[in-house]
Amino acid sequence: MSKKPIRTRYAPSPTGHLHIGGARTALFSYLWARKNGGSFVVRIEDTDVERNVEDAEAKQMDGLKWLGLDWDESVDIGGPYAPYRSMDRMDIYREYIDRLSEEGLAYPCYCTSEELEADRERQLAEGVAPRYSGRCRHLTAEEREALEAQGRNPSIRFKAPGGRTVTVQDEVRGEVHFDTDGIGDFIIARPDGRPTYNFAVTVDDALMEITHVLRAEEHLSNTPRQILIYEALGFDAPKFGHVSLILNPDGKKMSKRDESILQFIDQYKDLGYLPEALINFLVLLGWAPEGEEAEREIFSREELVQSFSLHRMSKAPAVFDTVKLRWMNNHYIKESSLERIVDLALPHLIRAGRVSPDLSDEAKSWVTRLVSLYREQLDYVAQIVDLTEMFFREDVRYAEAAKEVLRQEQVPQVMKAFIGQIEQADDFSPDTVKTLLKAVQKETGYKGKQLFMPVRAAVTGEVHGPDLKETISLLGRDTVAGRLNHLLKNREQILGG
RNA sequence: GGCCCGUUGGUGAAGCGGUUAACACACCAGCCUUUCACGCUGGCAUGCAGGGGUUCGAAUCCCCUACGGGUCACCA
Missing domain, CATH: 3.40.50.620 (HUPs)
Structure with a gap:
């Protein structure tokens, strides 16, 4: 088998x-x-x-x-069980609804929503489980005609059997038992023939031969109703799993x-x-x-x-x-190709007005380097915009901690030396920048934090950030020289008291 | 209110009658680094909602209570 x-x-x-x-x-x-x-x-x-x-x-x-x-x-x-849209399956539902009606397992209900609502409120007030009263369950043919003569259009109710226990074999919760006395006759079709969820979902799952219905926990209490429909229609119920x-x-x-x-x-x-x-x-x-x-x-x-x-x-x-x-996304960002992250970052940078929509190959490779520099700290790609803000502004905004660093006495000397080195440099690659800083070190005698922190603070306005030589290289010779000169000239004013 | 489901650290969680109660995020400390981040190392539940049982032994089985949630639609 x-x-x-x-x-x-x-x-x-x-x-x-x-x-x-x-x-x-x-x-x-x-x-x-x-x-x-x-x-x-x-x-x-x-x-x-x-x-x-x-x-x-x-x-x-x-x-x-x-x-x-x-x-x-x-x-x-499409597929072998088409159509896959409920409203395209009306004929199918109608057939099964008619069948239940003919077999006496469903009946027309003429109650208005006002009447139903009144019932509900009364039951709630009495502390009883709100459930359909069964008013229309035993209407005679004459009574039905009379009601229809009033212009009332019936919905169809499923006759829920009382005194039984329905067991849901739930794949995640195990056996769950429901007493059918807690289930009133419920509507399976609206007056215009459209089925309600419980009916449509049952017919569809059965006809489409779904074997496992995995859905949210909120559907668990609906399941006994659906099982009742499966039984009435003679279908095998699928396995359920309520997440x-x-x-x-x-x-x-x-x-x-x-x-x-x-x-x-x-x-x-x-x-x-x-x-x-x-x-x-x-x-x-x-x-x-x-x-x-x-x-x-x-x-x-x-x-x-x-x-x-x-x-x-x-x-x-x-x-x-x-x-x-975020942690997990950051993990995957680090794992994925740089090219993909660049492609994802570009629209954000463009929307923020940071880069032009039609960017040159040169600009593209610059953006690639930029993204590469910040990639490992991205929780999500859109953060690239804020993270790289200082690359795109004229004036540097100096953070308090940066000002603190820039007040150190060796700063003017270091900056002057660095400007001098920059002016003489042939290119501005990260390696070159490294060499230039080395030269500044030799020239001034300052090294380590005394050298790098002032440079970082002067150029970026921050005391933290990714790789310095790459940052400086990406900023570009003119921008870096400009920022250093500006700071040198306006040191008093920028650093304040 | 009836019925139904759930409850392990701040979070996701492993655990299925005998474990030092995994692992991960977060957090803290240290290392690495010019800095930050990354990475690495270590710390982080004396207790498994509470109370009763059953058992030599319970987070694990049973009962009660509390709390959280779902549902009781002509919504899905």
């Missing part, structure tokens, strides 16, 4: 950009399919037409693509307007986070590698495909630790 091929899916509703939570669920689903040589399906759950956003579908898919998660079947490439939520740094559930954390994948993309860093970071939020690998934290997508497993999923919610994400 051959095992059924593993099929997983990511089924977002097209209401916005790819969220970090959705990205993680998609990643888990993707990894599980890939690990088992199965298929990963991206399906669009767009039955809530009022909420649908114009290009959200494309945004979701762009986000997945950027992360490097490719799919085998979806709206764009714990991602919490913000305060340990709270993220809300849409939560600003303590960037929530959308494209925001990270725009800031210059690398997809492999996001993947690596996200997968560790709720999943842990096994055995020896538990001591590592850097995993490529290929390695994850190898190592991923459902039984290593965590039941506890995970806090999104921005600091660790």
Whole structure:
């Protein structure tokens, strides 16, 4: 007997950009399919037409693509189970809804939302679980006609059986039991025939032969309803895995307007986070590698495909630790090719007006050196703009610590000597700069901190920074000489009291 | 309020009845470096939400409590 091929899916509703939570669920689903040589399906759950956003579908898919998660079947490439958009599957849902109605497993409900809301409030006030009253469950044909004569258009409710226990075999939580008495008759189709999520998702997962439904924990309580539908329709239920939520740094559930954390994948993309860093970071939020690998934290997508497993999923919610994400991204920035980082940095530098959009080869190689100089301290590429600010300004802004250094008595002498050396130099490569500083040392007798700190402070306005000779070389002869001369002339004024 | 899920250091976490309670981020100290960063070395939970059990032995099994979360939509 051959095992059924593993099929997983990511089924977002097209209401916005790819969220970090959705990205993680998609990643888990993707990894599980890939690990088992199965298929990963991206399906669009767009039955809530009022909420649908114009290009959200494309945004979701762009986000997945950027992360490097490719799919085998979806709206764009089709597949054997097409269509992959709920609203294109209306005929299918109608068929199953009719079937349930005919079999007496579903019935029309004429209650208005006002009536329903009133019921709910009353039940809440009485401290009872809010649940559908069952008012329309036993309507006679005459009563139905009368209600329809009033112009009331029915929605369709699923008849939830009472007195039973539904067991969810959850891949991450184990067996979870639900008493069906806690489940009221729920709506499976709106008056215009559009199915609700619980119904559409069930029919789609069943028909598409999804074997593993991996999704957020908030769906766990919905699962018994879906299992009831699977049973009523005579489908085998897939395996479920409910992944714990991602919490913000305060340990709270993220809300849409939560600003303590960037929530959308494209925001990270725009800031210059690398997809492999996001993947690596996200997968560790709720999943842990096994055995020896538990001591590592850097995993490529290929390695994850190898190592991923459902039984290593965590039941506890995970806090999104921005600091660790930055560390991880910095790690990947250092690992990746310089060329790639330059390409990512360029748009930021251009937007900041630092470099021209149509830059010469010469300028490009200058930017490459600049990025190279700062690469290892980038948590995300956009930081390059602020980090290199002093390369692009006329006047130097001297930090207090730099002024302190520049007040040392040897400073004028060192600076004069350095200017003299610069004027005589043939070129201004880092090696040359090194030689020039050596010469200054010989000429003045100052060395080490007494030499380098004043030079750094005078030229950059800071007492910290990356490699000095490269910095000076990149700044260029004119700029360096200019800054030194300016400082020499206006020393009193610049250094103040 | 009912039902359901969870709780190991500041954070992600390993741990599956007997361990000095891994590893990583962060933090602290030292080394390296003209400086910063990188890198390296070392430190960092006497305790696993609290309380009861079970057991020779519990972070690991059971129960209760507390706290956090999810859900109870014609949203997904």
